Amino acid sequence: MEKSLIDPAFENITENLKVIRERVSKAALASGRGEDEVRLMAVTKTIEPARINYAISQGVDLIGENRVQEFQSKIDELDMTNCKAHLIGHLQSNKAKKIVGAVDVIQSVDTVSIAKEIAKHAVNSGITQKVLLEVNIGCEWSKFGFDISEVPERAAEIAGISGIRVKGLMCVAPICDDNKKLFDIFENMHKLYIDICNKKIDNIDMEILSMGMSGDYETAILAGANLVRVGSAIFGPRIYSDKH
Numbered sequence: 091m092e093k094s095l096i097d098p099a100f101e102n103i104t105e106n107l108k109v110i111r112e113r114v115s116k117a118a119l120a121s122g123r124g125e126d127e128v129r130l131m132a133v134t135k136t137i138e139p140a141r142i143n144y145a146i147s148q149g150v151d152l153i154g155e156n157r158v159q160e161f162q163s164k165i166d167e168l169d170m171t172n173c174k175a176h177l178i179g180h181l182q183s184n185k186a187k188k189i190v191g192a193v194d195v196i197q198s199v200d201t202v203s204i205a206k207e208i209a210k211h212a213v214n215s216g217i218t219q220k221v222l223l224e225v226n227i228g229c230e231w232s233k234f235g236f237d238i239s240e241v242p243e244r245a246a247e248i249a250g251i252s253g254i255r256v257k258g259l260m261c262v263a264p265i266c267d268d269n270k271k272l273f274d275i276f277e278n279m280h281k282l283y284i285d286i287c288n289k290k291i292d293n294i295d296m297e298i299l300s301m302g303m304s305g306d307y308e309t310a311i312l313a314g315a316n317l318v319r320v321g322s323a324i325f326g327p328r329i330y331s332d333k334h
């Protein structure tokens with residue numbers, strides 16, 4: 091047998107992406123949408139730049155990082171010509187300055203005060219920062235996010251701050267074997283998304299509903315997600331080191 095020239099770790103990425111794209115397309119069609127109406131984000135936390143660049147060479151055009159410092163330590167090594175980045179992890183106010191303008195969307199706005207902090211730096215840099223509001227869908231271990239009931243009011247409040255633009259909602263679902271329960275949670279998020287959409291609040295464009303990860307992205311799409319955040323199903327299990 092001839093030995094492949096590609097590092098086996100890279101070969102897996104190609105195969106994984108193929109399978110995931112097929113499943114995403116299928117779920118999108120099953121939910122009554124076109125197969126290109128759901129965006130696939132590759133979640134790259136703990137993944138080294140060489141493997142991220144390989145995924146980008148295989149057509150990944152959106153990556154998600156959780157931590158500002160890790161993002162900063164890798165960004166110069168990434169080929170971002172045809173790829174955008176989002177922040178998807180909790181943002182501390184003392185890191186806001188570093189991330190504003192460095193990512194296309196900050197998905198993890200979870201308080202009005204962090205929204206104000208982001209907006210302040212955006213105004214100072216003369217830009218408008220796109221953000222999503224993180225919703226806490228009521229699982230014990232998820233510390234972050236607005237309660238579902240307060241989201242419309244907070245969305246309107248944040249939309250009134252200049253320098254920031256609300257583009258949608260994101261949530262992290264509980265780990266759950268019960269697919270029906272999970273679907274109901276995602277469906278509730280979709281309802282909330284549509285509700286806010288219908289309110290037609292100035293300065294809010296409901297364009298992104300970010301939910302679903304490696305274990306549940308198909309369920310999320312069936313319930314209406316249009317952006318799924320997939321990490322380990324693309325890159326394999328994450329290995330955490332002290333560095334990150």
Ligand SMILES: *Cc1c(COP(=O)(O)O)cnc(C)c1O
Nearest residue numbers: 133178303304305319320321322
């Ligand atoms: C790590 C992470 C993901 C991806 O998780 P996988 O289960 O590896 O797909 C998605 N969203 C957020 C916010 C994450 O932190």
